[in-house]
Amino acid sequence: MSKNHFSRRSFLQGSASAAALMSLPMPAMSAGPVSTRLEWEVFKTTPQYASFLNAVKLMKAVTDATKPTSWAYWVNVHMNYCPHMVPYFLAWHRGYIYYFEQQLRTVSGDSLLTLPYWDYYTYPTMPSEFTDPSSGNALYVSGRANSNVYSALTLAPFAPTVINFQRGTSNSFEASFESAPHNPVHNIIGGWMADMQSPTDPIFYLHHANVDRLWDAWAQQPQTTMPYPNSSYWSGTFTYATGLTMRKSKTYMPSLLNYQYSNQKVPTAMPLNAQEGRIIRVQAQLSPILVRPALGSFSTTPPRSIATTRRSLGGVANLTLNERSVSARVPLQASGTTSLQDAVAANASTVDTASTSETITTTFKYPRIVLDKLGVTSAGKKGGYFYNVYLNLPASGSADAESQSHFLGTFGPFEVSGAIHHGEGSLVLPATDVLRNVGVANLKEVVISLVRVNGPNYPTGPVLTVGEMRLELSTEGP
Numbered sequence: 001m002s003k004n005h006f007s008r009r010s011f012l013q014g015s016a017s018a019a020a021l022m023s024l025p026m027p028a029m030s031a032g033p034v035s036t037r038l039e040w041e042v043f044k045t046t047p048q049y050a051s052f053l054n055a056v057k058l059m060k061a062v063t064d065a066t067k068p069t070s071w072a073y074w075v076n077v078h079m080n081y082c083p084h085m086v087p088y089f090l091a092w093h094r095g096y097i098y099y100f101e102q103q104l105r106t107v108s109g110d111s112l113l114t115l116p117y118w119d120y121y122t123y124p125t126m127p128s129e130f131t132d133p134s135s136g137n138a139l140y141v142s143g144r145a146n147s148n149v150y151s152a153l154t155l156a157p158f159a160p161t162v163i164n165f166q167r168g169t170s171n172s173f174e175a176s177f178e179s180a181p182h183n184p185v186h187n188i189i190g191g192w193m194a195d196m197q198s199p200t201d202p203i204f205y206l207h208h209a210n211v212d213r214l215w216d217a218w219a220q221q222p223q224t225t226m227p228y229p230n231s232s233y234w235s236g237t238f239t240y241a242t243g244l245t246m247r248k249s250k251t252y253m254p255s256l257l258n259y260q261y262s263n264q265k266v267p268t269a270m271p272l273n274a275q276e277g278r279i280i281r282v283q284a285q286l287s288p289i290l291v292r293p294a295l296g297s298f299s300t301t302p303p304r305s306i307a308t309t310r311r312s313l314g315g316v317a318n319l320t321l322n323e324r325s326v327s328a329r330v331p332l333q334a335s336g337t338t339s340l341q342d343a344v345a346a347n348a349s350t351v352d353t354a355s356t357s358e359t360i361t362t363t364f365k366y367p368r369i370v371l372d373k374l375g376v377t378s379a380g381k382k383g384g385y386f387y388n389v390y391l392n393l394p395a396s397g398s399a400d401a402e403s404q405s406h407f408l409g410t411f412g413p414f415e416v417s418g419a420i421h422h423g424e425g426s427l428v429l430p431a432t433d434v435l436r437n438v439g440v441a442n443l444k445e446v447v448i449s450l451v452r453v454n455g456p457n458y459p460t461g462p463v464l465t466v467g468e469m470r471l472e473l474s475t476e477g478p
Contacts, residue, residue: 035114035259037209040127042262043116051110056202057138058107068241069107074100075199077240082196084418085428087167089178090215091251092238097208098257099240114259117209120185121267124150130203139202145190145384146455150271152184152386156404158218158266165219165226166233168477170347170433173218179409182211183386187412188455190383194413196421213261216254220264226252292393293325293449301468303336311364313340315470321387323460327449330471341440343367343473347432364473367435369408369448372426373467374416380463386412387450387464391434395447405437411450416464431471446471 043049062070083092101115118127126147130139156162157177167175185207186193192200199205219226227233234249250256298316305311313336316328332340346365369391390406393399399406408429419427448469 032258034255035112036262037114037213037259038116038262039119039122040116040129040206041123043114044127044129048110048113048116051108051113052104052116053138055104055108055110055113057136059103060138068103071200073241074103075197077244078199079196079421081239081241084422085178085415087174088238088248089167090174090211091248093208094212094215094251094254094257095238095246096240097205097212098259099244099246100205101259115209116206117213117261118203118206119210119213119263120149120181120207121153121271124148124153124271126189126203127206141192141201143191143382144193144201145382145457145459146188148456149181149185149188151453151455152181152188153270154180154184155267155270156180156407157214158268159404160223162218163223163225165224173215173224175430177211177214177218180388183410183412183414184453186414187383187386187410190413190455194381194383195417198414212254213263214266216261217264217266219253221266292395292399292447293327293451295329295447296326298328300331301470303333306472309475311339311473312370313471313473315370315468317468319466319469320462321450321452321464321466322462323385323452323454323458325387325449325451327393327447328469329445329447330469331445332443332471336471337440337443339364339473340367340435340443340471344432344435344440347436364475366474366477367431368472368474369429369431369469370426370472371411371429371466371469373465374419374425374427375465375467376413376416377462377464379459379461380413380416382459383413384455384458385463386410386414386453388453389429390449390451391431392438392447393449406434408434408448411464413464 038046038048043052056071059069059071059074062072064070065072065076067073077096081092082096083089097115101113104115105111105113126149129137131144131147133140133142157173157180162171162173162176164171165173186198189201189203192198193204193207218224229249229252234247234252237245237247238251239245254260296319298319301312301315301317303312303314313332314330316330319326319328343363343365344367346363369389387410389408389411390399390403391408393406394402408431409427411427415427419425448471
């Protein structure tokens with residue numbers, strides 16, 4: 001599949017690129033004015049603020065969840081159709097919050113109303129309007145674990161090495177960003193946000209407006225590559241409800257939906273974390289991992305066929321996670337090491353077909369870590385924490401300097417809720433890039449580390465269970 005190997009901005013500015021855009025299988029931008037979505041601190045000083053509060057209050061008062069004028073209707077849209085940990089996560093949600101914004105305008109009667117965003121890279125503490133439990137405050141929900149999300153944040157998706165967009169390519173922005181900060185923000189806030197019913201919490205929409213903004217900002221960087229607007233990647237439609245769809249091509253950029261953001265820059269520094277009147281450093285993504293977590297005592301599971309397209313190279317069974325970080329050793333048979341080396345070599349020398357229309361090879365060439373048969377305790381469901389998952393951190397000395405090259409993804413109650421809701425009950429973390437980074441020559445074992453990250457408030461004791469954590473090879477791309 002062809003990909004845009006130059007910036008989206010230059011594509012649209014060039015005359016040849018403009019001609020290509022005119023030939024796209026998508027409707028032309030409507031003649032209406034382009035609206036600007038504002039950061040909450042500015043938004044609340046505008047007349048739109050009263051319209052927003054009124055719309056939220058009115059929608060929550062509608063008890064018939066089958067009506068688009070109800071709040072529950074949009075929660076159910078997310079529950080029934082949202083894609084997570086698969087291609088089009090960002091694009092589907094762009095269409096989702098666009099349609100929700102249109103509903104806010106309809107309910108409020110304010111045609112100028114826009115959906116605000118919460119820039120937590122500038123303001124890591126949730127706006128106070130959402131945390132005030134006063135009677136009648138429609139922005140407040142009970143059960144949140146935290147209002148400060150500093151520990152969820154990372155600059156990793158904005159590194160200069162993250163140049164590809166779609167999942168299934170090396171250094172994918174979509175995969176990196178969904179893993180962190182998107183998922184950790186859900187996990188650290190907790191409550192409804194740690195569940196697939198997360199739109200129950202109004203802060204969800206400000207979070208996803210910011211997610212959408214950051215994707216747009218990343219896509220405008222000169223080094224990034226997006227699939228060409230007229231490529232097959234954007235063919236087809238997204239479904240949101242019966243009779244409510246959107247062509248994928250419409251989600252290519254915000255201007256095709258007649259909106260933009262007041263801030264179109266990627267974050268370049270972590271915010272100051274103010275809590276209780278002082279600047280503190282909490283257990284954030286960038287906190288030093290001084291040493292690899294100690295090895296736990298787990299029974300091993302043997303290499304075996306999982307399905308015709310998947311084979312386990314070995315794993316460990318029956319993990320119960322609590323507030324302590326832990327590592328698990330997975331020994332490899334000689335044949336498994338060879339297969340792993342072949343898989344990494346195959347990925348380095350062939351075109352990734354994960355998101356293309358090409359025929360996918362039957363070779364087991366996609367390595368991944370699978371957390372299977374997931375469960376969450378009653379304490380764990382409340383959120384306030386998550387785990388960073390690493391592969392083969394250095395066994396001695398400080399692991400911090402190299403941690404990002406070993407990073408596989410995140411694991412918390414939000415990911416578990418998604419895995420169970422979508423029916424698989426498992427979390428798949430692609431491992432090709434990490435294995436290429438750390439090397440697979442003479443590899444006799446892999447060590448998977450789960451490093452606990454907490455918000456200011458977090459549960460102790462058992463929170464998550466994993467029936468099996470294994471290293472797999474698959475014929476199917478991530």
